Amino acid sequence: MIISSTADFREAARRCLPPFLFHYADGGAYAEQTLRRNVSDLADLALRQRVLKNVADISLSTNLLGQEMAMPVAIAPVGLAGMYARRGEVQAARAAENAGIAFTLSTVSVCPIEEVQNAVKKPIWFQLYVLKDRGFMRNVLERAWAVGITTLIFTVDMPVPGARYRDLHSGMSGSTGPVRRMLQAMLHPNWALDVGITGRPHDLGNISAYRGKPTKLKDYIAWLGTNFDPTITWRDLQWLRDFWKGKIVIKGILDPEDAREAVKFGANGIIVSNHGGRQLDGVLSSARALPRIVDTVKGELAIFADGGVRSGLDVVRMLALGAEAVLLGRAYVYALAHGGEAGVTKLLELIAKEIRVAMALTGITKISSIGPEILDQS
Numbered sequence: 001m002i003i004s005s006t007a008d009f010r011e012a013a014r015r016c017l018p019p020f021l022f023h024y025a026d027g028g029a030y031a032e033q034t035l036r037r038n039v040s041d042l043a044d045l046a047l048r049q050r051v052l053k054n055v056a057d058i059s060l061s062t063n064l065l066g067q068e069m070a071m072p073v074a075i076a077p078v079g080l081a082g083m084y085a086r087r088g089e090v091q092a093a094r095a096a097e098n099a100g101i102a103f104t105l106s107t108v109s110v111c112p113i114e115e116v117q118n119a120v121k122k123p124i125w126f127q128l129y130v131l132k133d134r135g136f137m138r139n140v141l142e143r144a145w146a147v148g149i150t151t152l153i154f155t156v157d158m159p160v161p162g163a164r165y166r167d168l169h170s171g172m173s174g175s176t177g178p179v180r181r182m183l184q185a186m187l188h189p190n191w192a193l194d195v196g197i198t199g200r201p202h203d204l205g206n207i208s209a210y211r212g213k214p215t216k217l218k219d220y221i222a223w224l225g226t227n228f229d230p231t232i233t234w235r236d237l238q239w240l241r242d243f244w245k246g247k248i249v250i251k252g253i254l255d256p257e258d259a260r261e262a263v264k265f266g267a268n269g270i271i272v273s274n275h276g277g278r279q280l281d282g283v284l285s286s287a288r289a290l291p292r293i294v295d296t297v298k299g300e301l302a303i304f305a306d307g308g309v310r311s312g313l314d315v316v317r318m319l320a321l322g323a324e325a326v327l328l329g330r331a332y333v334y335a336l337a338h339g340g341e342a343g344v345t346k347l348l349e350l351i352a353k354e355i356r357v358a359m360a361l362t363g364i365t366k367i368s369s370i371g372p373e374i375l376d377q378s
Contacts, residue, residue: 001015003338003346004350005311005350006310006311006331006334006335006347006350007310009331009334009335009338009343009347010026010330010334012334012337012338012339013025013084013333013334013335013337013338014026016188016190016191016337016338017084017188017191017337018181018184018185018187018188018191019170019171019184020167020170020171020172020177020180020181020184021080021083021084021172021337022170022337023166023167023169023170023172024080024166024167024170024172025078025084025330025333025334025337026166026330027164027165027166027167027170027278028164028166028276028277028278028281029162029163029164029277029278029279029280029281030162030163030165030281030282031281032277032281033277033281033282034274034277034280034281034282034283034284034285035276035277035278035281036277037277037284037285037288037308038274038276038277038285038286038287038307038308039308039310040285040308041285041287041288041308042285042287042308042309042310042314042317042318043314045287045317045320045321045375046375046376047313047316047317047320047358047361047362047374047375047376048362048373048374048375048376049361049362050361050362050363051363053363054365055359055360055363055364055365057365058356058359058360058364058365058366059365059366059367060072060352060355060356060359060367061367062324062325062367062368064102064302064304064324064325065151065247065249065268065269065302066247067102067151069100069101069102069325070099070100070101070352071099071100071101071315071351071352071355071367072315072319072323072324072325072326072367073101073315073325073326073327073328073348073351074096074101074102074103074104074125074304074325074326074327074328075092075093075096075101075102075103075104075327075328075332075344076104076306076327076328076329076332077104077105077106077107077125077127077153077155077251077329078106078329078332078333079106079107079108079109080106080108080109080110080217081106081109081110081333081336082109082110082111082199082202082205083110083195083199083202083217084195084333084336084337085194085195085199085336085337085340085341085343086194086195086198086199086340087110087111087115087199088110088111088195088199088336088340089105089106089109089110089111089115089116090111090115090116090119091336091340091341091344092332092336092341092344093105093116093119093120093124094119094120094341095341095342095344095345095348096344096348097120097121097122098345099345099348099349099352101348102124102125102151103116103120103124103125104124104125104126104127104153104327105124105125105126105127106127107126107127107128107129107140107206107207108129108204108206108207108224109204109205109206110199110201110202110203110204110205111205112205112206112208112209113126113140113143113144113147113149113205113206114143114147114209115205117147117148117149118147123148123149123150123151124149125149125151125152125153125249126140126144126149126151126152126153127152127153127154127155127251128140128141128152128153128154128155129155129158129228130154130155130156130158130159130228130229130232131227131228131229132226132227132228132229133227134239135210136207136210136227137240138243139210140206140210141243141244143206143209145244145245145246149246150246150247151246151247151249152244152246152247152248152249153249153251153271154237154240154248154249154250154251155251155252155275156232156250156251156252156253157251157252157253157254157273157274157275157279158228158252158275158279159228159229159230159232160228160230161224161225161228162275162278162279162280162281164278171184177218178218181217201214202216202217203215203216203217204219204223207223234261234264234265237265238265241265241266247268247269248266248267248268248269249267249268249269249270249271249302249304250262250265250267250269250270250271251270251271251273252271252273252274252275253270253271253272253273253293254272254273254274254283254284254286254289254293255289255293256292256293256295256296256297259293259296259297260296260297262297262301263297263300263301267301268301268302269301269302269303269304270293270297270301270302270303270304271304271305271306271327272286272289272290272293272303272304272305272306272307272323273286273305273306273307273327274286274289274307276306276307276329276330277307285307285308286305286306286307286308286318287305287307287308287317287318287321290303290305290318290321290322290323291321291322293322294321294322294323295322298322302324303322303323303324304323304324304325304326304327305318305321305323305326305327306326306327306328306329309326309327309328309331310330310331311351311354312350312351312352312353312354312355312356312357312358313354313358314326315351315354315355316355316358316359316362316370316374317375319367319370319371320370320371320372320374320375321372321375322371322372328347328351331347331351332344332347334347335347362374
């Protein structure tokens with residue numbers, strides 16, 4: 001099929017993936033209201049078109065956490081990305097590096113830290129959850145540091161897993177899940193060959209390395225449910241700040257008060273995020289939460305955002321609301337499922353082109369000039 005947008009990548013992914021994997025990436029929590037609002041609230045932001053502004057020389061480059069990036073975009077951490085293409089995290093990391101942006105590896109990736117970092121030249125970012133097993137947290141942080149990773153994305157909006165009804169309907173979870181997943185794989189032979197057979201091992205690589213035995217997909221949901229820590233507080237995180245010598249970005253901030261706490265904690269940055277609408281349904285979209293947080297802590301740490309970003313226009317909208325960069329989650333997974341590394345490369349080229357066009361038609365030539373003045377407030 002012809003691919004010209006993220007919507008096309010999504011449809012291509014729907015066709016090629018077993019349903020349990022497509023809906024795991026595509027779905028949200030409960031009635032998925034926040035999932036939809038993430039997209040619609042961004043799309044509702046009107047840009048001011050300007051003319052005769054001499055936009056012949058446009059630069060997308062920016063500096064994020066002391067690193068020069070080709071554009072204000074990074075790849076978000078997505079669990080099980082290695083199930084969407086053969087050794088999917090490796091393919092996506094290569095595409096991100098070639099595009100000059102950061103790739104973030106999830107704690108619950110298929111490919112372990114060492115495999116992904118060794119596949120690229122520059123340090124990736126690593127994402128970690130708040131977990132009961134502090135031994136695992138220390139182990140995985142030590143391993144990340146040992147291979148040269150210095151930026152940690154710490155996810156704090158998951159003390160308990162959200163209720164994701166689609167997973168039960170699709171076969172991702174539930175007592176009949178294993179049989180349904182097997183049948184779905186048989187009906188998608190291209191995926192079965194590329195990932196099911198040649199993409200092994202199918203386990204949570206970072207967790208398996210710590211446990212000394214495979215942690216299979218069938219163990220994934222149970223592991224999540226028993227290892228997230230609902231007792232954690234900001235005070236409890238001091239050990240992390242003391243233990244990790246690199247940069248820490250707190251992911252999952254939606255409230256200005258929590259943004260202030262992140263500053264007090266000593267975070268280098270925050271990601272304004274509702275976990276892609278996959279946790280508490282009915283909360284604010286990232287686009288609506290972002291301006292108040294920017295007003296509260298701008299200049300005290302780096303402010304990133306994710307949620308609902310499906311195009312270069314959406315990137316520009318988030319920057320206009322005050323974000324310094326955005327992270328792509330679902331958009332890159334759709335592209336990865338459709339075309340592996342080449343698919344993610346094409347998506348990032350498309351995003352860059354759309355950012356450039358949006359900047360030109362709003363009269364902006366550099367990323368640092370994008371602000372609320374390019375939004376139509378009428």
